[in-house]
Amino acid sequence: MNAHVLPESATTVDSWTVAGRTFTSRLIVGTGKYKDYATNAAAAKAAGAQIVTVAVRRVNLTDPTQPLLVDYVKPDEFTYLPNTAGCFTGEEAVRTLRLAREAGGWDLVKLEVLSDPKTLYPDMEETLRALKLLVSEGFQVMVYCSDDPVYARKLEEAGAAAIMPLGAPIGSGLGIQNRVNIRLIVEQAKVPVLVDAGVGTASDAAIGMELGCDGILMNTAIAEAKDPILMARAMKHAVMAGRDAYLAGRMARRMYADPSSPLAGLI
């Protein structure tokens, strides 16, 4: 074998598919909290993202000339994933996403039904009910959820297009708090699993990917970095590194040292 040719596993294009759409980037980025839409667009590009989450809100009637997200983060360059942030009931979520579908003309959406404003923890009972409403209306739903493997299974059975457990509370940057649960969810799921929320820095994203997740969704970790564009690039590399490490299969852990240089032939 020619030593200069990489084995097939290192050259094959790695991709994942959600609701029949295939993507090569495993990093989904949010579009909130940036100082302006131009920075936002530059960060999304630096992240290599193909999907961006967006929110649906009332237009500004007092100044209709204000800049719009769609003029910077363009829907022909990124797949928009409209969210239901700010919704606390299934009905609010359904109403919001019907409007999103009309505004954007697509049915791939992110459901999040929150409970407590302090923790922004998802209300899983209401999330599951909202999911069923949305699925019955033909939406393809990626679901933000707690890291509870039992609820994750219920969501999948109810027709979720992807399961998106939190690593830690939204915007906390605490990193993945319960790796065991994320791994359990990954092992049982037949739909894509993405860590959504809680990533603070690049190593957090890599850990999520090393656990076998199909992707990572983040917003604050990039938007609130001192240099969002540089952090976006770091996240791109972290997700790719974590993915490769997962595919490569890590070495076994040992209690004690094992020399890297052979002991035989010592002088």
Next chain:
Amino acid sequence: MRLSVNGEERGFEGVSTVQDLVSALGLDVRKVAVERNLEIVPRSTYGTAALADGDQIEIVTFIGGG
């Protein structure tokens, strides 16, 4: 005609359809979605979707979010 637009009561002159309203507000129809009395108004019907006094209208767009 009196309409409630995004929670705000306003009077409009010479507005009879959703298309008229969106234009009167200076908005780009391709970048918004409209709800009339909790029902989605499909964009293809803006020109014919008649408005009535007292209608509750919501006009939304995409903004940054996580």
